[in-house]
Amino acid sequence: MEGHREFVAFLLDRLKTFVQEEAAFAASSGSSAAVAEEEQRFIDAEAEHGVVYLMGEATVTAAAGSSLLKRVVVNSVYGFIRKNLRESHKALSILKNQLLRVGVTYEI
Structure with a gap:
């Protein structure tokens, strides 16, 4: 259990470090680091x-400016497939209050 x-x-700890590194990268682009602090507080609260x-x-x-066909295929079809095939927390019987999702969004 200790392990x-x-x-x-x-x-x-690694997740909070990642959030700090992303905030430092965003700060160099002119974004605020307040979002990173809020995310770290959220991580701590959920850990408790x-x-x-x-x-x-x-x-x-x-991506913005994509053709109609690309938007339909990527947004609708991919979204449908993702929702129906990737509900792994349900398949693993993980309670929602014991789950922290970490994600990234790609624009194509």
Whole structure:
């Protein structure tokens, strides 16, 4: 059980480090770091509630200015497939209050 707690602590620490690094990168682009602080507070609050599972996910959307066909295929069809094939937290019987989703959005 001790190894499990250490692993969860390590993952949460790495997640907070990632958020800090992304904030530093965004700050060099002129964005505010307040969002990163809010995300870290959210991570800490969820960890106190007993978050056990971190689940990574990626989302794909059509870029602004894409053709109608590309927007329909990417946004609608991909969204339908993603929703129906990637509900792994349900398949694994993970309770929603024990799940922290970490994701990235790609524009194509």
